[in-house]
Amino acid sequence: METTRKTVLVTGGGSGIGFSIARHFSENGNRVIIVGRNEDKLRRAAAQLKNVTPIACDITNTVAVGELVTTIKADYPDLSILVNNAGQAFVYNLAGNEGAATKAKQEMYTNFFSILELVEGLLPVLEKQPAAAIVNVSSIVSFAPSHKLASYSASKAALHSYTQSLRIALEDSPVKVFELMPPLVDTELSKEIGGAVNGIPPAEVADALLAAMNNDEYEIHVGRTAALYELFRASPAQALEVMNPKMVPVS
Ligand SMILES: NC(=O)c1ccc[n+]([C@@H]2O[C@H](COP(=O)([O-])OP(=O)(O)OC[C@H]3O[C@@H](n4cnc5c(N)ncnc54)[C@H](OP(=O)(O)O)[C@@H]3O)[C@@H](O)[C@H]2O)c1
Numbered sequence: 001m002e003t004t005r006k007t008v009l010v011t012g013g014g015s016g017i018g019f020s021i022a023r024h025f026s027e028n029g030n031r032v033i034i035v036g037r038n039e040d041k042l043r044r045a046a047a048q049l050k051n052v053t054p055i056a057c058d059i060t061n062t063v064a065v066g067e068l069v070t071t072i073k074a075d076y077p078d079l080s081i082l083v084n085n086a087g088q089a090f091v092y093n094l095a096g097n098e099g100a101a102t103k104a105k106q107e108m109y110t111n112f113f114s115i116l117e118l119v120e121g122l123l124p125v126l127e128k129q130p131a132a133a134i135v136n137v138s139s140i141v142s143f144a145p146s147h148k149l150a151s152y153s154a155s156k157a158a159l160h161s162y163t164q165s166l167r168i169a170l171e172d173s174p175v176k177v178f179e180l181m182p183p184l185v186d187t188e189l190s191k192e193i194g195g196a197v198n199g200i201p202p203a204e205v206a207d208a209l210l211a212a213m214n215n216d217e218y219e220i221h222v223g224r225t226a227a228l229y230e231l232f233r234a235s236p237a238q239a240l241e242v243m244n245p246k247m248v249p250v251s
Contacts, residue, residue, distance in 0.1 A: 012086030
């Protein structure tokens with residue numbers, strides 16, 4: 001599908017991968033709305049780009065999402081691309097009594113339930129356009145979990161499964177459903193797991209997204225995700241091992 005002269009909403013567009021995606025759409029001649037909780041961060045991000053409007057909204061708050069949907073219907077009835085990028089991750093030890101259930105609930109709300117709510121609210125707007133898209137940002141861990149990111153991985157697996165079903169449900173509509181599956185990326189979210197050293201730049205992820213959208217490639221395996229996905233297809237057990245390498249004991 002074409003990715004120019006459209007109105008695009010990017011959740012979590014104030015930083016990291018979302019900011020790079022917002023930048024790419026803005027540079028491609030689109031009108032962009034960025035959404036996040038921190039209003040100052042959003043304003044600073046929007047000020048760096050052309051034709052970008054910040055709207056503060058906590059996507060885990062049902063009332064706030066309702067208000068966002070009302071604003072979009074009234075002020076942006078031509079919304080054509082919804083990028084569900086906002087995400088949250090906790091790094092912890094599942095065996096360490098570290099509050100797994102509380103952390104998992106927060107992750108599931110941000111990474112999964114809020115997306116269903118946003119899609120349900122904005123689908124009537126998207127369906128009115130001649131060509132529209134929903135992009136869900138999952139992860140390399142959606143098919144091979146990392147035990148350090150156990151409940152985050154589970155939330156992305158849920159998002160992956162939902163995205164596959166949504167694509168089938170909307171097959172006969174003008175709304176195409178894309179899934180962006182990045183590997184480790186250098187952002188705030190990945191600091192604790194070595195993103196600054198081993199992560200790819202967010203711009204590489206945004207490049208891959210726009211190229212894939214232009215070619216109607218719906219499941220987007222960015223960078224290292226592509227090789228791990230091939231390994232997963234051949235041997236799920238080996239892919240799991242690669243994501244969870246055993247520590248070599250120091251002798
Ligand atoms: N970094 C990686 O290695 C990596 C790899 C694979 C997939 N991903 C996925 O890529 C996406 C973007 O992550 P990132 O790495 O760019 O992290 P990031 O820089 O921490 O960005 C996350 C964004 O989400 C927003 N956000 C979080 N909770 C929100 C909420 N409740 N309501 C509204 N906005 C919220 C944050 O803005 P506020 O704080 O202002 O709300 C922030 O702008 C996530 O879905 C993540 O799971 C990341």
